[in-house]
Amino acid sequence: MxxxxxxxxxxxxxxxxxxxxxxxxxxxxAATADYSDLCCADGALWWLEFRPSQGRSLVMRWRDGQTETITPQGYAARSRVYEYGGGSFCVIPGEYEPDCQVAFVNEADQQIYLQSVVARQLHKITRHPEYRYGGLCADLPRRRVLAVEEAHLPGRVEHRLVAIGVDASRQVLAEGADFYHSPVLSDDGSLLAWIEWDRPHLSWTRTRLMRAELDAQGRISRVIAVPGGEEAFQQPQFSASNTLCCLTDRSGYWVPWAFSANGDAVRLPGHAADHAPAPWQQGTNTWLMLGNDWLALSWTDGGYGHLALRHARTSEERLLAHDYSRFRSLCSDGRALYCIAASASCSAAILRIDLTSGALSRLRGDDSSxxxxxxxxxxxxxxxxxxxxxxxxxxxxxxxxxxxxxxxxxxxxxxxxxxxxxxxxxxxxxxxxxxxxxxxxxxxxxxxxxxxxxxxxxxxxxxxxxxxxxxxxxxxxxxxxxxxxxxxxxxxxxxxxxxxxxxxxxxxxxxxxxxxxxxxxxxxxxxxxxxxxxxxxxxxxxxxxxxxxxxxxxxxxxxxxxxxxxxxxxxxxxxxxxxxxxxxxxxxxxxxxxxxxxxxxxxxxxxxxxxxxxxxxxxxxxxxxxxxxxxxx
CATH class of the missing domain: 3.40.50.1820 (Alpha/Beta hydrolase fold, catalytic domain)
Known part of the structure; x- marks a missing residue:
């Protein structure tokens, strides 16, 4: 009518x-580009950039002030695991710079492709049309990719954690839970952590934090669940000394805690405020462990986002990027902190913040017209x-x-x-x-x-x-x-x-x-x-x-x-x-x-x-x- x-x-x-x-x-x-999945690898900054004019998401690399598109024509990097995706690519540096490779989930068929950055050679390393992949994490010591695998089978959908080798080999690491999220490795490759949960729980109501030891071949030799209760974990990370840290809302807010191998839990110093939104997608990073006991943290207070460096032992805090009010996708190369930020005049920008001086520069993103x-x-x-x-x-x-x-x-x-x-x-x-x-x-x-x-x-x-x-x-x-x-x-x-x-x-x-x-x-x-x-x-x-x-x-x-x-x-x-x-x-x-x-x-x-x-x-x-x-x- x-x-x-x-x-x-x-x-x-x-x-x-x-x-x-x-x-x-x-x-x-008038659509402007949006960004996600920032990471530092192989001496460069990488991210996923959605270009509305093309209707596809592309892997980008920024190095020495120069930005280039990595994803070849005819492909787009986007995961559809859990329908909301995330963690659509990871970087596998080679022993020498020309060997650097990018593993990404191709939007059209949801399979993982391996691309040589310099030679631009492309190889498909999964061939399961009924499977989807997301939450990609590079296992550098073993030159393989860890991923959440979603299998669409007759009458059911199954999820598991798998490892996909650059030679297209496949190994199941964990299965049996209804859902898996956020696989992450320690720097030396000896430890693996992830989030899992079972129905009828949701990713923001009750989940489990899992910690596993890996043998030389990358197989799980021992796995334990971090003691928990009515709480939701997200964004696990390992410190340089292999301490497992993770956001959990056991105190009423999503704040970082440290969990020792014997089960002891210590809340890291910080504000009583949510340090993350609900984990609908894989691969989100709203906090980060840096060297010398420093943390990079974002949180919301009254709906407004804040970003700071905070010392884990002394609680010293340095506020950053005062003109912005939302922060996500934090990463660091040891010299600078990078993030995706937004403000009342900018919908999305990639920022570089010098860790020593706090000087801020915008690498990507425009203000309102x-x-x-x-x-x-x-x-x-x-x-x-x-x-x-x-x-x-x-x-x-x-x-x-x-x-x-x-x-x-x-x-x-x-x-x-x-x-x-x-x-x-x-x-x-x-x-x-x-x-x-x-x-x-x-x-x-x-x-x-x-x-x-x-x-x-x-x-x-x-x-x-x-x-x-x-x-x-x-x-x-x-x-x-x-x-x-x-x-x-x-x-x-x-x-x-x-x-x-x-x-x-x-x-x-x-x-x-x-x-x-x-x-x-x-x-x-x-x-x-x-x-x-x-x-x-x-x-x-x-x-x-x-x-x-x-x-x-x-x-x-x-x-x-x-x-x-x-x-x-x-x-x-x-x-x-x-x-x-x-x-x-x-x-x-x-x-x-x-x-x-x-x-x-x-x-x-x-x-x-x-x-x-x-x-x-x-x-x-x-x-x-x-x-x-x-x-x-």
Missing amino acids: NVPRGSSARSDSHQPGRWASEFSAADAV LPASELARPERLLYLSAGGETAHGFFYAPRNSQQTSTQPPPLLIFTHGGPTSACYPVLDNRIQFWTQRGFAVVDLNYRGSTGYGRAYRQRLQGGWGVVDVEDVLAAVEHLAGKQRIDPRQVFIRGSSAGGYTTLCALVAGGNRFRAAASLYGVSDPLQLRAVTHKFEADYIDWLIGDPDTQPERYVERSPLAQAERIRTPVIFFQGLRDAVVLPSQTEQMVAALDDNGVPVHSVTFADERHGFRKAAHLAQVLEEELAFYRSWL
Whole structure:
């Protein structure tokens, strides 16, 4: 059903929500490169660079101030293990420089290829079409690659740790657990560590840290589980003296601990704050052990990221990169610390920080195309929600130097996906698109988001569709009470799991919202549960409950089942090749609202999947969404 757009043609360009701006939808979605998997090897810095114009991720090398593309034409480096990938390449230095090789997972067939960097010769070293690989780690003493292997077999999916030799040999190192993550070797190759867990646990609820001894042939001769309980481990590392260290949230936050071979555990000095987000992907590094008892650490405080060097014995701390507010993918060559960072004016950059002087240089990444005077800056949002509990987010006031207004602006609420994820106070040009036009934006980290400790993250257990919605409604009340927004002009949008929160908010919110947008949003969690993959097979049960013993929850929390309670106009965007949120979910939701006389509009893209990638489609979404909202201003 197409909604009449006559009211969107009003000429009052000074009314908030209708401000004119030269910052177009195309500008807002003009994709810039993104980076991941930084590592130092063979006297160079390496990373994975996603190039939107090509639609592929490439291995890059930076040496002596020069950057070159390593991945050959026709290939792309991207793992799809657990669907979210990570750890898509590693470097195997040779005895001499010309022998340096890169092992990478090719996106098209998910097999591991070995590429000679100088000669550019390419060899396929796995030949299992039904397998995927990720979490690659170089075993230098034995010239092989350690990896998480995902086998798609008839009726089941199995995971294991394997070693793949440069001669294409294959050896199984560990199997039997449901999931494996983050294999890492000690410098001398004598010790191996990894994370594993079994269903129904998730990578951020309860996992095991494993430590193994390897013989000369690289076989596991002895393996033990580090003593643990209701905790989630991530990002294991070995010190130069072979002490196993790892982030764990046993103290309430993901902070580094050291574990001796006899089982003793010591918390390393630092802030009581999360030093990592939830481990959806392999190969993340948000902390790093350096020489002489120094650690490089990143953590979040109130949603803002910090980076510092900290001494493990004296607790001396040196803060770094003050102008940035998110840090990931740390690595070091002994002279400098490298990381991927973001700020309120930059979505992603590769930084080099001298370990002696602290001098910072940017190797990659650009600032916003908007001038600094035009950028809406994030303000920390801290407010009380249901039961007097605290909720978090970021508020962006309207910003356009050509416009002024004394009246409170309309509000657009962003609900992030995941939902065990987070939003960050860094440049998001989609937000700037709205603030340029006179909307205030609140980007919510509702209870259940990461970055605020284990207890906050666990609040969504059994509470999805309730707790997050309470935080949405409380944010509106808080901002209205502060007279920061016009409470009569509130809009809400979300994609995937954020779309679910959005639709649930419409059910609970009555006439609170003027209009909403769902981008490939979940409208029936039971349908999502039926088609999800192994990594998330128990996720819906964790978020809502067991449908066999608590079926009423799935009725109460299904926007589709509760569609008669929605009176808010909604615009839907759906990719017809989406295998996560099937198009039928959106079609049913659109039909239900239409039958109930609710103004509804649906936009579909024949060649898009779960998460739109084409710039033209992303721009169309913003333009259609803006026109739809203006119909209800």
